[in-house]
Amino acid sequence: xxxxxxxxxxxxxxxxxxxxxxxxxxxxxxxxxxxxxxxxxxxxxxxxxxxxxxxxxxxxxxxxxxxxxxxxxxxxxxxxxxxxxxxxxxxxxxxxxxxxxxxxxxxxxxxxxxxxxxxxxxxxxxxxxxxxxxxxxxxxxxxxxxxxxxxxxxxxxxxxxxxxxxxxxxxxxxxxxxxxxxxxxxxxxxxxxxxxxxxxxxxxxxxxxxxxxxxxxxxxxxxxxxxxxxxxxxxxxxxxxxxxxxxxxxxxxxxxxxxxxxxxxxxxxxxxxxxxxxxx
Numbered sequence: 001x002x003x004x005x006x007x008x009x010x011x012x013x014x015x016x017x018x019x020x021x022x023x024x025x026x027x028x029x030x031x032x033x034x035x036x037x038x039x040x041x042x043x044x045x046x047x048x049x050x051x052x053x054x055x056x057x058x059x060x061x062x063x064x065x066x067x068x069x070x071x072x073x074x075x076x077x078x079x080x081x082x083x084x085x086x087x088x089x090x091x092x093x094x095x096x097x098x099x100x101x102x103x104x105x106x107x108x109x110x111x112x113x114x115x116x117x118x119x120x121x122x123x124x125x126x127x128x129x130x131x132x133x134x135x136x137x138x139x140x141x142x143x144x145x146x147x148x149x150x151x152x153x154x155x156x157x158x159x160x161x162x163x164x165x166x167x168x169x170x171x172x173x174x175x176x177x178x179x180x181x182x183x184x185x186x187x188x189x190x191x192x193x194x195x196x197x198x199x200x201x202x203x204x205x206x207x208x209x210x211x212x213x214x215x216x217x218x219x220x221x222x223x224x225x226x227x228x229x230x231x232x233x234x235x236x237x238x239x240x241x242x243x244x245x246x247x248x249x250x251x252x253x254x255x256x257x258x259x260x261x262x263x264x265x266x267x268x269x270x271x272x273x274x275x276x277x278x279x280x
Contacts, residue, residue, distance in 0.1 A: 033219070036221070036222040038066075040059055040061070040062055040063070042221040045221065046226060046280060047277045047280025048209075048211050048216070048275065048277060048280040049211075049220065050210075051130075051211060051212075051247075051248050054245070055075075055076075055128035056125060058070075065121075066121065068082070068084050068085055068113050071083040071121070071124040074127075075128050076128070080109065081110065081135070082109065083111045083124055084112060085112070086114045086120075087112065100145060102138045102142035103146075105135075111124070118218045118222055119214065119215070121218075121221070122215070125217060126213075126217065129248055130212060130251065130252040130255065132253065133255035136255075137255075140166065140259050141166055161264075161266045162264050162266060164266075164267065165265050165269065166259075168231045168267070168270070169233075169255075169270070170213065170214070171214065171215035172213035172215055172228075173212040173213040173230065173231050173232075173255070174209055174211050174216075174230040174231065174275060175212055175232070175233055175254060176190075176208075176209050176234045177208045177210065177235045177237050177250060178206060178207040178234060178237065178240075179205075179206045179239070180236045180237060182201065183234070185201060186198065186206070186207050189201065190232070193273070193274060195274055195275075195279065196278075198273075199278035202278075206240065208240065209280070210247060211230065211275070212251070212255060213230060216228050226275060226276040226277050228274070229272060229273070229274050230272075230274075231270040231271075231272060232270055232273045233254065233255065233270055234271065237250060
């Protein structure tokens with residue numbers, strides 16, 4: 001992990017997090033995402049894209065939807081996983097643990113990816129930006145699913161609280177890095193839903209908000225406007241870095257550390273915050 005960074009194990013008390021992906025879509029949002037055409041300049045639509053901008057610029061030369069190999073080339077250095085075309089399969093098919101989505105990633109280091117899908121492009125962007133955290137997430141999910149799968153290859157109907165928390169992080173998570181000396185100020189702004197105050201702290205270099213959840217990026221890429229509601233993990237830092245690459249690396253390390261710990265993860269590990277372009 002990066003020197004000087006740690007995940008604080010005591011989350012600030014806050015209002016309960018929403019059960020579904022923490023976005024604010026309108027009634028037409030899902031359909032609009034399906035129909036939204038490819039636009040290589042999508043990352044210019046919101047300042048919240050700043051963490052994934054480096055990866056997104058690698059797709060700027062794609063005049064049409066990127067292929068799996070295009071997505072794999074977004075990694076900076078040797079790719080920890082490779083993207084591949086998703087195989088079609090019968091819905092609700094009973095699969096052994098090692099044939100499921102998370103196993104394909106955890107064991108084979110391959111990420112099944114649907115064509116012409118903003119959701120999957122956004123997922124690839126997060127992979128290319130936060131590779132340690134994403135791998136830790138799927139390793140943990142694979143272990144949970146393997147342990148819960150019954151002999152007849154069924155999963156219990158209800159997800160566990162940990163599975164809910166992991167899904168919430170994966171789809172709508174955010175790392176809120178803050179100067180350790182300013183943590184109480186940041187916590188107070190989060191608790192009071194003072195987005196103006198939090199934006200001011202970001203402007204002063206006391207904090208930085210890095211979106212991790214790929215459903216948030218998907219929504220923004222498809223033209224939905226901030227604000228969105230995110231499940232945030234507050235991360236203490238000794239000194240706030242100014243370079244985007246270093247901030248992203250610290251966020252990646254911090255989320256990966258959370259996802260690698262030996263105790264269960266649940267919703268109390270996050271706080272619910274409203275995020276708009278002023279936090280980008």
